[in-house]
Amino acid sequence: MSRILIRAAVPLLLAAATLAPAARAQGVEPNRTPLRTTLAEIATVRTEYVEAFNKKDAKAVSAMYTPNAVHIMADGSVVNGGAAISEGMAKDAPNWPHAVVKSDTVHVYGATAVDMGTWTVHPKEGGEVVSRYITVLRHDMRGWKLANVVVVPMAK
Numbered sequence: 001m002s003r004i005l006i007r008a009a010v011p012l013l014l015a016a017a018t019l020a021p022a023a024r025a026q027g028v029e030p031n032r033t034p035l036r037t038t039l040a041e042i043a044t045v046r047t048e049y050v051e052a053f054n055k056k057d058a059k060a061v062s063a064m065y066t067p068n069a070v071h072i073m074a075d076g077s078v079v080n081g082g083a084a085i086s087e088g089m090a091k092d093a094p095n096w097p098h099a100v101v102k103s104d105t106v107h108v109y110g111a112t113a114v115d116m117g118t119w120t121v122h123p124k125e126g127g128e129v130v131s132r133y134i135t136v137l138r139h140d141m142r143g144w145k146l147a148n149v150v151v152v153p154m155a156k
Contacts, residue, residue, distance in 0.1 A: 038108050042115060042137060045144045050101045058093035062086035066138060066145045074131050074151040097121040101133075111139040112147075119151060130154045 045064065052060035065071070067082040079085050103117035115135045122128050136148040 035108060038113065038139075039106060041144055042106055042108075042113055043103070045137065045146075046101055046103060046115065049146075050099055053096060053099050056093045056096050058086070058089035061093075062089050064146050066140075066147045069146055070148050071146075072148075072150045074153050097123045113137045113139075113144070118154075 049061060049064055052064075062082065062085055065082045065085050069082050069085055071079045071085050073079065079088055098121065100120045100122075101117060102120070103115050105114075105116040107114045113136070115133075115137060117133060119131045119133045120128050121131075131154060132152045134148075134150045134152075135146055137144045138147045139145075
């Protein structure tokens, strides 16, 4: 009986081995998310982040970071780890100004993406403060999360 199964399986295996390289040659890669979909997902994360920030929802903002994330603040201070980021955000959230984020560049490397743009805040005292940001995002089973965030004030 095992010979019968082997004889039946051999043509199927040969066909699969022949078709897989042909599909790859046509640019079809298995288990890949189209770039357009990935860019839309990252744009959604960016929008949800700034919306939660403007609602002063530290819990929602903190949930967007990986457990081992690193956040380098505009003043140069470094916050290591999701727990420390969450703790700092909970403390600072009541004083968060209104923010606007604008991405100008996104590079995707598989399950890693780099998003760069401007982060503009509007303090209660008036005016605005514009900074550049670089965010490294990682994709896991729960979607895109912030792994590293760097905020750099723009020169005046």
